[in-house]
Amino acid sequence: MPRISVTVDGITYEEDVEPRLLLVHLLRERLGKTGTPIGCDTSNCGACTVMLDGKSAKSCSVLAVQADGCEVVTIEGLGANGSMHPMQRAFHEEHALQCGYCTPGMVMAAIDLLRDDPDPSEETVRQGLEGNLCRCTGYCNIVRAVRRGAQEMGQAVSAP
């Protein structure tokens, strides 16, 4: 069984894994990182989105062995010093979640889309979140939250 070394939310794990083990199952069932949920089996819903070496990835579509030597950030590792990330706060302020199941993936995808466009238009946000499904909100408040989060992240970066 291959041994991998993977850093998840700042902690490095050495794990023996079956080659077929999905990254999301490594996270959920071996490492206890249940903050990342699974919503489908065809990589359509995006609920399991995490950051893999700084870019968003659907962790149901990545084998654990492919994450060998990588750094993974999940929704649980997003905030710093016990406070929420500005994007998490924006989701709260704009009531951008109801059942909350798509939320971890949605927040991760939102942060990732800001790498390309730090101040996205409504249209850009809608297109950028196309790989993440939500059944509760009709996306209205999610779009608002992403734009608000973008503003706050921009301010955080430019603040002295």
Added chain:
Amino acid sequence: MTVQEVGRPRRRKEDQRLLTGRTRWTDNLALPGMLHVVFLRSPMAHARITRVDVSGARGLPGVVAAFSGQDFAGEQGSLPCGWPVSEDIVIPDHPPMAVSEVRYVGEAVACVVATDRYRAADAVEAIEIDYEPLDPVLDMNEALRPDSPKVHEAGNRAYTFNLASGDVEAAFRDAPVVIDRTYVQQRLIPSAMEPRAVAVGTDGDTYTVWSSTQIPHILRIMLAVITGVPEQRIRVIAPDVGGGFGSKLQVTAEEVLCLLLARRLGRPVKWTESRSEGNLTVHHGRDQIQHVRLAADADGRLRGLQVELLADMGAYLMLVTPGIPLLGAQLFNAIYKMDAYAFGCTGVFTTKMPTDAYRGAGRPEATFAIERTMDELAAELGMDPMEVRRRNWIRHEEFPYTTISGLTYDSGNYEAATDRALALFGYDKLRAEQADRRDRGDPVQLGIGISTYTEMCGLAPSRLLGEANYAVGGWEHGSVRMLPTGKVEVITGSSPHGQGHVTAWSQIVADALGVPFEDVTVLHGDTAIAHKGMDTYGSRSLVVGGIAVLRACEKVKDKARTLAAHLLECSPDDLEFEAGAFKVRGTDAQRTIQELAYAAFTAHSLPDGVEARLDSDATFDPENYSFPHGTHLCAVEVDTETGMARIRSYVAVDDIGTVVNPLIADGQVHGGIAQGIAQALYEEAVYDADGNLLTTTMADYLLPTAADLPAFQLDRTETPATSNPLGVKGVGEAGTIASTPAVVNAVVDALRPSGVHDVPMPCTPERVWRALEGARR
């Protein structure tokens, strides 16, 4: 000075946990020694099981046990149908795991229990089953022919139901206009984002069942009845539940079987479905053929309405399967006055996944039929579709109004909601643009769709449910207890899965007791904590459950008044309650209710006959349904060359009575509209000619993405319900009920000059294009 909490856009107390991944989804659960269950499912729509051999699975690495349906034949019972709607109803036996015959693709036929889900999935492959194929039954009209293959011995007719009021024959005799239409409500897959999951732990005597369910209380009762485990030894917990929309209002095969497996093996077990398994086996929604006839005078006044439904039950009657189409039986007449009404429904068995509640449940179907038909009437008469509606709707001064179908609408103001919606939408300007595009022969045509809906929700008065032969009541329960430190613990029998009960109930309690919003906590979804409840469906939580909590607060306040009077040495009548304190009129003397909580706890000085507790509980049973209403307007651009329909603007003005939290209410409307649009434009569960479901994944079953939907423009009018003390009406389903006809009316309106009078749902580019082609020929 306290700020009133009811009506404030409070950010949700639920969010922190959900946003930071500290969730309690059922699949997160890991109990010591827990085993994983994987089911083998029928690949045949209809077949006799001639041989099952699970021995190949036993002995494989990690496998603890493997079972066929036969192994549980003596103890698995039959999945319940709680709503025998008619005298003639046929309720077939519904074994959780098929024993001798399978009747839809996806029905469980065997299972493996193993140390982890990978090994269980591997071992399922080693099970051998022989089937003798039987003819599938897929089309409702064909199913009712005498020579059709039978789904069950008793035939394919599940029940018939009829309702009539007024002289229908007279209404249609010599009617200047009769509109005759047939609409198909396509089969939908509810698609809550969290797949179902069940875990069962046992100490050999008691069973704790965690399930992704909307109905922990009903589930507990049903599990006891089915399995024979005494009710008091079953505890059901609905932890975080990731959406339901009716799909988790069910007693499922997997819940029963996981309990039986835990009992058989004496170890904790867990089952989590995959999405493709879920698309096959989570109950589906809608699936009706509606034949509608509407008679009117030449000036557009309605004379009568006749509705005949065929409703696809699927292969079995599940918890409320037969009742779903009947939840719309009294709503086809909607907000309109007419002389006569007749409704008939035939429930039909097919070899497909059973249908059951999906957001709106019967009411979206009814609303679609009448709102589409009103547009057809307007087109026939050459009238503006809003004008036809105005001429027929119940005027605000006519409430309370008993409709032709026998419901009494307590309140409403259709004029106000409509006027507001028309103004926001810019109706006249859009009509002018539409005329211009028509004149120019623009390949992109503009359509305007209207839906002036009402619905019945706040399910439900127990008395009426009893008359309808529904198995349980419609009350809800709430408890409120003041803790020694003055904080408040609220317990609700309603079981949320995204609706924000914790926040909204905190607002209600904060106002009722005069305590800070932050001082209130709300517990739910665990039968050991919330010992009484009727759970969450039918837009009932606030209207019934919220009022139960309010009533419990009033009782607590009455107790506190007695205690305050004792401590302040005055008569209870001398006390006034303001901002959370009992004050002796004309003096500075007072005790806050939070101080009284401590006094009750210490019990150092209690009046005679008063117990050492400041808590109470209440049940609330509504006297009537509640009737949200509103006007939804949709502008759609349809490309007549490609058939692509794109929503340009969407305005919804809803009247849901008093609003406790406008953020939460708007969120419910947003999501509801999105699901209604999804039925209009995107979603359909498709079975092939052999009865295989083709839409088993989210790649095939098209849930709308953010890129597919517009921003919705919302507003509200506020006509309080008179049937409860808060004046609330419920909001969970309104958006879904209203939006589907608004969108389809818009699509048809865009194409009407081309001779198109209908486009079947979902109005995909291909269907729009084919409708145009058909009209051209």
